[in-house]
Amino acid sequence: MARLAGVSRATVSYVLNNTDAVRISEPTRRRVREAARELGYVPHAAARSLRAGHSRIVLMPAPAVPVGPLYSRFINDLQWALGRLDYTVVQHGTVGLHGVEAARAWAELRPVAVLAPGSAIGAEGVAVLRRSGARAVVTLGPEAVEGAHALLMDHESVGHRAGAHLYARGRRRIGVVMPAERGLEPFSRPRLAGVRRALDGADGTVTELPLGYDEESAARLAARWRGLGLDGVFAYNDEYAMLLMRALQDEGVRIPEETAVVGADDLMLGRLLRPRLSTVHVDLPAGRDLADLVDRAVRDPAAAPERRPVLGATMVHRESS
Amino acid sequence: MARLAGVSRATVSYVLNNTDAVRISEPTRRRVREAARELGYVPHAAARSLRAGHSRIVLMPAPAVPVGPLYSRFINDLQWALGRLDYTVVQHGTVGLHGVEAARAWAELRPVAVLAPGSAIGAEGVAVLRRSGARAVVTLGPEAVEGAHALLMDHESVGHRAGAHLYARGRRRIGVVMPAERGLEPFSRPRLAGVRRALDGADGTVTELPLGYDEESAARLAARWRGLGLDGVFAYNDEYAMLLMRALQDEGVRIPEETAVVGADDLMLGRLLRPRLSTVHVDLPAGRDLADLVDRAVRDPAAAPERRPVLGATMVHRESS
Incomplete structure (x- = not known):
């Protein structure tokens, strides 16, 4: 590469390693970089990291x-x-x-x-x-x-928005879907806590509803829905909301008259449902x-x-x- | 670390670098590894890669x-x-x-x-x-x-399954959704080619349907649907299928009577739709x-x-x- 660029090997090394310790003119730097490109030179991240x-x-x-x-x-x-x-x-x-x-x-x-x-x-x-x-x-x-x-x-605020909304819509017995799938607790726990905070000191109850992300689990929950006496549910996110809403509709539960459903994440699929899904929009x-x-x-x-x-x-x- | 393990520095280096050139007893290796763990030693991937x-x-x-x-x-x-x-x-x-x-x-x-x-x-x-x-x-x-x-x-086979199925169900004027979103061509082109191959030499037509993944695009396509005279559509995947099916239903198009709809990927949401979505299951x-x-x-x-x-x-x- 030094030969192609017409400079010393030390100069090549200085340029490719972006060393500032030595003064090298911009045309020379350019010549070295062009030669490097022509030869298909790829810097070695490992070597750079050992040096730096x-x-x-x-x-x-x-x-x-x-x-x-x-x-x-x-x-x-x-x-x-x-x-x-x-x-x-x-x-x-x-x-x-x-x-x-x-x-x-x-x-x-x-x-x-x-x-x-x-x-x-x-x-x-x-x-x-x-x-x-x-x-x-x-x-x-x-x-x-x-x-x-x-x-x-802080996903607590997501649950808080949903809980406050359901309460403002007159709902008092509120269910909160807790996904059975592993790895979601860091999101589902604070969302639940947010709903609880929204209802704190008010005349309402919060009920945890474990739910696996499959039709059978949703059908089982829907089958015992009326016995639970819930008039509102925050369904963790839009996907679980869609799953639960479908199962409730198949059981003949009228939404939102009998039970109001709220999801989270504002996915497009929520707008495609009938009734259209209320949701908490999350900004990252x-x-x-x-x-x-x-x-x-x-x-x-x-x-x-x-x-x-x-x-x-x-x-x-x-x-x- | 050598002091903690009671061995020479060279031995530590041999053990941690898994060198086979030097014979070191298993108890000594274990002592070095324990000392390394105790001291919170982390090997350096870069240094290892330079050596190896x-x-x-x-x-x-x-x-x-x-x-x-x-x-x-x-x-x-x-x-x-x-x-x-x-x-x-x-x-x-x-x-x-x-x-x-x-x-x-x-x-x-x-x-x-x-x-x-x-x-x-x-x-x-x-x-x-x-x-x-x-x-x-x-x-x-x-x-x-x-x-x-x-x-x-080869996503060609995905389109081929969908095309052959629609043809077997008596559909002859088949639309194929082509997502407007960038980065999907490597999947959508072969899927389209697969539908064409399924209809090759048969008494059917294939029509490309560009579609953006938003409600407005779907509504525009649905509004001119009857003018297109299609009796079947392969909608690229389940998400586009859901988007299009909702827009067609909003236009009063009966599914599957007027138009049969097929998605791909076999997502759960397809089973939650009414009518339930036919789909091509893909095995990775x-x-x-x-x-x-x-x-x-x-x-x-x-x-x-x-x-x-x-x-x-x-x-x-x-x-x-």
């Missing part, structure tokens, strides 16, 4: 549960914004890994920053990552973890804002942990409530 | 389009199976990257193997990855790419089989590229057709 002590890798756990279009768009925006800041976003599976074990597996990649659900990593996991050289750890989720910045995604943070926070944290790894609430929740009233 | 010339990283592009539960489960299975074989699965965003550019970005991580859609990478991208030390490149998708193993996911390969293929390819990087069809498609007849 850290990489430009931002590591995010790939979600193990199916992600909806909302979260998917958020991830895409974030990747794009971090890419613009010259970071490489890498997602690492979490299947079968938890806490410190997960943190160790992630630390092997020597990421400069890690974004992770706080519940997946814990304070000890944060410490492992910081020790391995991660300059920033940012948790996403309802809880803050010691030593990490926190983007507080803008990818660019989050990318800026990561970048600031990487530049100043000793800064005090930030805690920032980022989840917006607004009620979308349609025909099912 | 390659890493244990298997890189997959993270899908840019929202993934359904089907694909999501496939990815989880695959990660689990590769993890059992001591690989680290890492997903890399593809936002704004294509072909050689994408391959270069991926090559920086020096993966030992790369799984990627053939359309995202191309033959030149395969060459870049192989030059950077990837021992195996496996494409997933309808096409094979030079120099790479191919798991042929088992994660374990794919993991074995990757492992074989890594062990024998000079082996001739394998081409293996892996997508199964079967018709699920319900009430909408």
